[in-house]
Amino acid sequence: MATHIRRLSAATLALVFLLAAPQAWPIGLSEKAGLQAAMQRHIDRQLVDGAFLHLDLKTGMVKHLHPVNAHPVILRMGKHYVLCFNFRDDKGKTVEIDFYLARKANSYVVFNTAVSSRHLLKRLMAAGRVVRSD
Helix, strand or coil, rough: CHHHHHHHHHHHHHHHHHHHHCCCCCCCCCHHHHHHHHHHHHHHHHEEECEEEECCCCHHHCCEEEEEEEEEEEEEEEEEEEEEEECCCCCCHHHEEEEEEEEECEEEEEEEEECCCCHHHHHHHHCCEEEEEC
16 A cells, blocks of 8 residues: 555656646647747848847947748747747858747737847756747
8 A cells, every 4th residue: 555655646746747847848830830920920020121130238239130041949938939040140140039939819929039149048948947849
């Protein structure tokens, strides 16, 4: 009887751990397409003469970033998502931008844009707050 209780306790603890930890839930093809489309619409709406404008807080200069390609991986942050996109500045240097999206009705909205802030995303992943969705 004590063995069954230990097994039940271990199973219960495992269940609690699984429910509390961020999960890498699979995202369906239609949801992936919706997320990618929402990010692309967001980028397109922000372009000025073909460039995504970014105010560099260190220099006070406005950088012109040109879209190159979306990363294929979609990350989850609880009920939110993180999608990444490569841009190039006027000198040809690659600039990574991470877009944080939330579901809004039947679509998605970008609620945070992190330009050249990959350290933030890495920190969230190391803490288990952002996980890869397969």
